[in-house]
Amino acid sequence: MNRRAIVLTLLLSAAAGGAQAQSFIPDARSGGKLLLTGGVSTIEGSGGGGIATWATVTGYGEEDGIGGNAHVTLVDLPDYQFRTAGAAIGLWDRVELSAARQEFDTGDTGALLGLGQGFTFAQDVIGVKVRLTGDAVYDQDRWMPQIAVGAQHKRNDQGAIITAVGGQDDQGTEFFVAATKLFLARSVLVSGAVRYTNANQTGLLGFGGDANDDREAQFEGSVGWLLRRNLVVGAEYRTKPDNLSFAAENDWFDVYAAYALNKHLSVTAAWADLGSIATFDDQRGLYVSLQAGF
């Protein structure tokens, strides 16, 4: 082998090495996830089901992309109306940042409660979620679910009323760990999360109360059955603290259908049972949520 051949070989291997090093960095691409696998938007703005947070990172970005969405949700109850709107972003299928504003409109019930006609509690929620391990969709040969941890900070604008009903604080921070797994061969999704919280009615009636002020572990979970690529039906359950002596607080439950027109628009409809809220029992009604994003 002469000297020119050696130099040429060195140059070629250097170029190959350079190409190899570069090739580990993927191009930025959006929309890498499969339809509906980013979940929809919870009432608190995080990616998940409707009342239960999932371990998925919101939006359609995979590890090589960013996803994001905005949502509006309405829950029409016999004695109240609950509205929420928010936006969330998913970064490289690793980190999720979310913000939502919730309004709990007491309508005619406000006058009966002595708060005034149409009295409305508003609450801002900012959240962060980090995926720790697992891939809910592709790890079909393992039992290990996708696992994420997160926190939500909530700030309610009705501190005086919250104090009057026995609430300890008008703001609070909750921590959660969530595990989500798609059992693709069965077309079934299962998700569970443990939330460490002292929120009353998810914070709409403040945090902590005269009966209990400590955070405690509560559960929220979803099951879903994939009927088509763009349609999943299922049910959710969420346990809640019971910190205020003036009014019992019940667990929440819903049955839902989520339909994705495409990766940019989805609609979720549910029948939700939110139990007793501020002494008014049997708060069951229609839940409708629209999500737009990428």
Next chain:
Amino acid sequence: MFTGVLAGSFLVAGVAAAQDPAHRPGEEAVDAYTVTDANAGATPFTGTAMLEAFHGQPGIDRIVDSMLDQAKADPRTAGIFVAPDMVRLRRTLKEQFCYLLGGDCSYTGRSMIDAHDDLGLQPADMGALVEHLQNAMAAEGVPFHTQNRFLARLAPMRRDIVTRQGG
């Protein structure tokens, strides 16, 4: 040096039998590898239900052809298929699907790692290719829940297929 490499490959080609899977007529040569069904990357289904749901070998052929035609036409994935030998890819994918679905086939292609290590596929490519396969299976009339049973077998291959994962 280059002469030596060329001579080596001619030597391999000369020794190879007519049915050497690495050198079928109309296909480009690939480096020698061990032929084994284990290269298919998953355990096959038992029984005949899956194969019947995919309408046997003719159905598998239509699904693979449709999937690859979509992948070549889709701007998201067209670039992947500029260089690869499509004749060989169509053959080995059809073999792989037939083998995994419980058909009377052997898989003679390379392992998932070896077949993809030069392609530089990234996560969004994987999603797009799954969508092409879903479209093809739906067009063939494979029931949705049966599609998912098959996809569940293929899904873990992502770890070998996607080589540009990033951070």
